[in-house]
Each structure stands twice: as C-alpha cells, then as structure tokens.
Amino acid sequence: MEVIVAKTAGFCFGVDRALKTAYKNIDDEKMLTYGDIIHNKEVIKDLKEKNVDVVKSISEIDYYDAKKVILRSHGVSRREEEEIRAKDIDVIDVTCPYVKKIHNLAMEAEENGNSLIIAGDKNHSEVKGIAGWYDGEIVYLMSAEDAKNVDLDPKKNYELVAQTTFNNKIFKEIVSILQKRRFHVIIRNTICSATYKRQEEALLIAKKVDLMIVIGDNKSSNTRKLYDICKGVCEDTYRIETSSDFDYKLLKGCELVGITAGASTPKKLIEEVISNVRNAK
Numbered sequence: 001m002e003v004i005v006a007k008t009a010g011f012c013f014g015v016d017r018a019l020k021t022a023y024k025n026i027d028d029e030k031m032l033t034y035g036d037i038i039h040n041k042e043v044i045k046d047l048k049e050k051n052v053d054v055v056k057s058i059s060e061i062d063y064y065d066a067k068k069v070i071l072r073s074h075g076v077s078r079r080e081e082e083e084i085r086a087k088d089i090d091v092i093d094v095t096c097p098y099v100k101k102i103h104n105l106a107m108e109a110e111e112n113g114n115s116l117i118i119a120g121d122k123n124h125s126e127v128k129g130i131a132g133w134y135d136g137e138i139v140y141l142m143s144a145e146d147a148k149n150v151d152l153d154p155k156k157n158y159e160l161v162a163q164t165t166f167n168n169k170i171f172k173e174i175v176s177i178l179q180k181r182r183f184h185v186i187i188r189n190t191i192c193s194a195t196y197k198r199q200e201e202a203l204l205i206a207k208k209v210d211l212m213i214v215i216g217d218n219k220s221s222n223t224r225k226l227y228d229i230c231k232g233v234c235e236d237t238y239r240i241e242t243s244s245d246f247d248y249k250l251l252k253g254c255e256l257v258g259i260t261a262g263a264s265t266p267k268k269l270i271e272e273v274i275s276n277v278r279n280a281k
Contacts, residue, residue, distance in 0.1 A: 001280075003258075009260045012192065019038065030051055030052075030065060032054070032068070039221070041241065042266060073095060076129050080132065102161050102190045107134070114159045115136060117160040120142070120166050157186070160175070162190045164195060167199065199226065201260070206258055209258035211257050212237040213238050213257070214262070215260070215270055223265070243269065243273045
C-alpha cells in the first residue's frame with residue numbers, strides 16, 4: 001500500500017505564528033486566551049496544562065488574576081478589542097495578518113460608503129470578527145445558490161470579501177453569479193493563498209486514491225472544507241481528529257491512500273496517523 005501525504009498538511013503561517021507567540025509568553029503567571037487561540041482541542045489542552053486558560057467573554061477576564069491575555073488568531077471585533085485593551089492587562093494580539101487585512105478592507109468599505117458582502121459562515125469566529133469592523137449593512141453568502149437568490153439593491157455599491165478559509169471554487173461561482181446579475185460589486189478575494197493551495201492539493205490527491213483521510217478538529221472550518229472537497233471526488237473520505245478516531249480495518253484492499261490535514265492540526269497528530277496507516281495490516 002502506498003501513502004500520499006499532502007505537502008500542505010498542517011499548520012499554516014498564521015497558526016504557527018500565533019502558537020509560537022503564545023508559548024514564548026508563557027511564564028509562572030496565569031495567562032488567558034480570549035476564545036480558542038486556534039481550533040484544535042489538543043493544542044488547547046496542552047496550553048491549559050501550562051497555565052493558559054480560555055475565556056469566552058470579556059467579563060470573565062476579571063475573574064482571573066492574569067497578567068496577559070491573547071487575542072485569538074481568528075481575530076475579534078473592534079468593540080471587543082477596545083474593551084479588552086481598556087482593562088489593566090497586557091494584550092497580545094495574534095490575529096492572523098491575512099485576517100487583519102480583511103478588517104482593514106471592511107473599514108475601508110465603510111469609509112467609502114459601500115455595503116459589505118462576506119462570503120463565509122456568519123457563525124464562525126473569524127467572520128464575526130470581520131463583521132465587527134464594519135458599521136452598516138452586511139450580506140452573508142455561503143453558496144452559489146445564496147448568490148442567485150440574494151436581494152441586493154442595484155443602486156448601491158458593494159464590496160465582497162471572503163473568510164480566509166472559504167472554498168475557492170464556491171467563491172469563484174459567487175463572483176460569477178453576482179457579475180452576471182450586474183450588481184455593483186468590488187471583488188476582494190481574501191481567501192488565504194495557503195488555503196487555496198491546500199484545497200487544490202487535497203483535490204488532486206483525492207482524485208487518484210482509494211481512500212482519503214482528512215485530519216483536523218471538528219471546530220476547524222478549513223478542515224470541514226477540505227473534507228467536503230475530498231468527499232466530492234473520493235467517496236471513501238474520512239475526517240478524524242486524532243489517530244484513534246480512524247478504523248484502520250478500512251484500509252484493507254486499498255492500494256493508494258491519501259492524507260491531508262487542516263491548518264490547525266499539529267505535526268505530531270499527523271505523524272501518528274501516517275505511522276498507523278503505514279503499519280496497518
């Protein structure tokens with residue numbers, strides 16, 4: 001049995017940067033993260049063991065005798081950042097630079113008097129953060145069908161941005177539909193290049209393997225999209241969080257197996273799965 005491992009599997013630049021910053025700041029004092037620093041349970045667990053706790057609300061910060069608080073890699077809203085910085089605590093901002101760029105674009109759209117369209121999941125922390133840097137009408141699109149049915153004002157100007165982990169193929173479909181409907185939309189393709197490359201590589205691998213494994217946390221948006229992309233061309237695609245989640249008996253009869261992982265998946269977890277697949281009997 002041959003195993004193909006995606007070269008793009010694992011931590012992206014933003015996640016790697018966020019975690020290096022977090023671990024560098026660990027000392028004897030309690031430290032907090034406002035929201036999960038990344039979407040991976042194993043990483044959150046490891047940080048907790050090192051005296052780093054997650055708070056889900058700004059008011060929770062006051063309950064801890066902490067000297068530092070980290071703003072998560074997915075970013076936060078303008079109001080949240082201002083409220084946290086007003087507290088007597090050191091703020092460490094590990095927001096991904098690509099996400100920060102979208103915050104700036106949202107502010108520019110507001111300054112230009114344009115309405116904002118976000119291609120992304122409005123319930124995801126990154127999208128909530130982006131929306132929090134724009135004071136005005138926001139339209140959310142998740143699919144080509146949404147773009148076909150959305151009721152935009154033909155007299156208004158819009159600016160379209162995307163969640164950094166959005167499906168690149170669907171984004172192109174949304175753009176094409178909005179352009180055909182002749183709405184006044186400025187297109188800002190803010191999908192992270194690493195996301196695009198990861199999705200493209202996963203698709204190429206999934207097309208030629210007998211079975212595909214996608215490793216990543218259930219909360220991870222980019223992992224879910226990788227799974228959907230792979231499942232679309234390889235019926236035997238499985239999404240797992242850790243090596244123990246996979247039934248290795250499923251590999252029986254497979255000649256070619258593919259493995260990829262989301263941007264928040266630690267190298268250690270990926271290597272465990274690779275080892276178990278190669279040693280499966």
